[in-house]
Amino acid sequence: MRAPAHRHVDAVFDALADPTRRRVVETLARGGTVTASGLAAQLPITRQAVAKHLSALRGAELVSASRIGRETHYKLRPQPLDEAAHWIQMVSAEWDDRLEALRRSLEKRGSRSQ
Amino acid sequence: MKLRDEKTPWVERDTLVEASPEEVWEALTDEDRLEEWLAPDVELDPTEGGEIAVRDGDDERAGTVETVEENERFAFTWSRPGEDESFVEFTIEALPGGSRVTVVETPMNSPATNAAAPTAMAAGGWNSRLARLHHAVRFAPVA
Numbered sequence: 001m002r003a004p005a006h007r008h009v010d011a012v013f014d015a016l017a018d019p020t021r022r023r024v025v026e027t028l029a030r031g032g033t034v035t036a037s038g039l040a041a042q043l044p045i046t047r048q049a050v051a052k053h054l055s056a057l058r059g060a061e062l063v064s065a066s067r068i069g070r071e072t073h074y075k076l077r078p079q080p081l082d083e084a085a086h087w088i089q090m091v092s093a094e095w096d097d098r099l100e101a102l103r104r105s106l107e108k109r110g111s112r113s114q
Numbered sequence: 115m116k117l118r119d120e121k122t123p124w125v126e127r128d129t130l131v132e133a134s135p136e137e138v139w140e141a142l143t144d145e146d147r148l149e150e151w152l153a154p155d156v157e158l159d160p161t162e163g164g165e166i167a168v169r170d171g172d173d174e175r176a177g178t179v180e181t182v183e184e185n186e187r188f189a190f191t192w193s194r195p196g197e198d199e200s201f202v203e204f205t206i207e208a209l210p211g212g213s214r215v216t217v218v219e220t221p222m223n224s225p226a227t228n229a230a231a232p233t234a235m236a237a238g239g240w241n242s243r244l245a246r247l248h249h250a251v252r253f254a255p256v257a
Binding site for chain 1: 124125138241
């Protein structure tokens, strides 16, 4: 079986490569819909830093934004996370199959020479 | 080779085999042996800078051999046409009565050097990262 093209999940992996950004995602997961100021209050980083991370997360479609009055509210979009997890599972399963084939190939030879 | 420190591996898998590191090495670096387990059609020049081509039906990947440390470590890059490369590294560890074979596949698409990130292996790879995030999302309150 062939795994899907990984370019679709690259943006997600790049966005989540930063440990602070992963904390933003975890905080968003807990908080439901929050503002950048609300997030900054829960994290040891400035509002400006939060805004930068939110922008990167929006670029990977991990976060959606909606305007309510004068404020922008941010919300986690779990679907790209699911796709990234699916990709990793596919790659893992491919290597499990290949390593199992390697093991069989080696042990077939071993028993032949005994 | 600093590639592995720049990106987090997609996967790290291992298997225990009843074969010596020398036997494993041959299975990893001989193109006829690779055709027994990796793919039906493999071309390999097992020297650093040599080419590797792996074909399974219409699924085709090609790349370059990066590391050749006999009986210990074999690594190459590969990619499908038009896709970004990934880095595949096998390590062989001698055990009583056999060997442990570990494979790590790491994306190489962008030079995402990240000083704040711990080394790739210590981070446990994307599997554990995503598991943690998934856990956080699953137990999220309904907005």
